[in-house]
Amino acid sequence: MNNNIETVDARGLSCPQPVMLTSKAIKKLNKGAIEVLVDSGTARDNVSRLAKNSGWAVTIEEQPDSSYRIVLKK
């Protein structure tokens, strides 16, 4: 499973870049699994909203360094 998961590392990027990068990955894959790494609550919420609105299932895991790993599946 982990072998074909697309990773988007958006840590440290300002609005709206995390959402833009996620949107690009969603359009490219169409379905499958994507992990998005972000380090702010704003980016976490914005990426989750975009993914849910595009019909992807969203799971959020808080990392030990208080960043977030958002897993999108469709």
Added chain:
Amino acid sequence: MSSILRFLTSRWGPIITGTAVGVLAPVLVFLGNPGNMGICVVCFTRDIAGALGLQRAGVVQYIRPEIIGFVLGALVAALAFKEFKPRTGSAPLVRFLLGMFAVFGALVFLGCPWRAYLRLAGGDWNAIFGILGLVAGIGLGIIFLRMGFSLGRSRPAPKAVGWVMPAIMFVLLVLLIAAPQFGRDANGNPTGPIFFSTTGPGSQHAPLLISLAVGLFIGFLAQRSRFCTVGAVRDMIMLKDSHLLNGVIAFIVVAFITNLALGQFHPGFANQPISQTDEWWNFGGMVLAGLAFTLAGGCPGRQLFLSGEGDADSAMFVSGMLVGAGFAHNFSIASSAAGPSAFGPITVIVGLAICIVIGLTMREAVATAKA
């Protein structure tokens, strides 16, 4: 209580924040703030620059408690919800420049996006040209974003870095209350280092504690809901996402209703408070401001809220606004009621050229990779 607070991060968050601002900003005018200026992040930053002597236009000098409240309210919310994350390193100097140019553009129009919406809600139709310019500037910023514009990544920073801007705001609060007058003018009268206007817009303000409380309240709400008056337009155009725009619409509609209720709605173009009627430069000034805010990732309010969360890059943008506000008056860039000043239009053109160069040159490698 906790369910109300959770509500703030839902789709209702921006609407609740917009509604709160829509009520409170006209009320601040009612209680003493200048006309259609219940809240103006740029004008208030300019007043603070004046109070600190960075510009000596005698009519626009006051340490505005709303600005202090915005940062400290956001700080409280960020600490309470574990979102205080000190960070820095995303092109701080470029952000400083963007803050300066955003202020130059906004002061040619005579208001930031917050005040543009408030002027519209108060019947100042000159605001329409400003808002059209703002949308055009944001649109230009989106073109650069789509071309791959990025100011690069910030990195986590030591806790102390995040406390710098809140500490500066605390010092401003002390200076506001103490208003030290150590200097002496030619006649031996006390003057400076803190200057407060005795006439003009700088002398018009709601009671200190009310302004501070409103600032803290809005800062808290906006940190939770990510309220942003520029992101609202950007997300709608770029992502067809109305999440933030709903908040701005609520803000304008509620401010309009509150103005009507308080007898503060006066429709027309002429003789509007702190406003000028030159359509082209009202438009042009806000194209520059809209572009600079978009490249920096958010409106001036949002930059203050992020500063409260520990974002030292946004704090650099705020510092740029403060310094730019000083220049705007010292170099005759800011407009007056009579119209654009001597160097306003040329500064807008030079500012646009510089922001376009920034938009074309700042890049980061695409961060998508196979794990």
